[in-house]
Amino acid sequence: MGKGDRKTAKGKRYNASYGNARRHGGTRAAAGAAAPVAKKTAVAKPVVKKAVAKKAVAKG
Numbered sequence: 275m276g277k278g279d280r281k282t283a284k285g286k287r288y289n290a291s292y293g294n295a296r297r298h299g300g301t302r303a304a305a306g307a308a309a310p311v312a313k314k315t316a317v318a319k320p321v322v323k324k325a326v327a328k329k330a331v332a333k334g
Contacts (some may be wrong), residue, residue, distance in 0.1 A: 279285040286296035 277285060277288040280289055280291070280293075281295060283296045286293055292298045
């Protein structure tokens with residue numbers, strides 16, 4: 275698994291091609307350090323359970 279292997283990221287760099295083994299968007303560490311973005315936090319709404327009305331059974 276070296277430079278000639280086109281299924282690895284090292285082989286993709288050697289062959290100057292992109293694919294599943296080599297991302298086209300750059301590295302995640304460099305992208306995260308360059309522009310820190312504030313993440314939006316999702317506000318969880320409380321789940322309200324509806325009470326089910328039970329029918330009265332007449333015995334007799």
